[in-house]
Amino acid sequence: MMGIDETLARVQADLSRLEPAAAAAAASEPMTFLVDIRPESQRRRNGELPGGIVVERNHLEWRLDPRSDGxxxxxxxxxxxxxxxCQSGFSSSLAAHSLCQIGLVRSTDMIGGFDAWLAAGLPVLQPATPRRPRGPGEGPSDGAMPFSARSCPLSRIVIV
Known part of the structure; x- marks a missing residue:
């Protein structure tokens, strides 16, 4: 049996993980989405990804699986x-691995998580109230398309 450290290392070795700048660039590609699984308390304290889809970890597989009613x-x-x-790039690796296990094999995660995004100087939203996680069938709360579906440069921040 492996402990969590060995499991995490194995999972991360199997993923094509992205540095924050590469993740931001990839998010502008068709059929590519950034998903923020951090709980509200972390998003409130540290900010949010522009155009990121908020789906807390406990609902992730149900929200992203096209075969799910949720x-x-x-x-x-x-x-x-x-x-x-995620916040530091550990639970996101386990989450991406879980998505791969249910057939979403293009899933990956961002190396270093939101902390690395901040360290890279990438834009961050600081809404007065964090966006609530997406529920079954729900699109962005203001009707805007997610970042990856828009053709706008990363420097133009649009709150979705």
């Missing part, structure tokens, strides 16, 4: 590329 509108098929982020 899926979000972006979960149209198994070819979607999901880039998962």
């Amino acid at each position: 899926r979000i509108p972006e979960a149209i098929d198994q070819d979607i590329r999901w880039i998962i982020t």
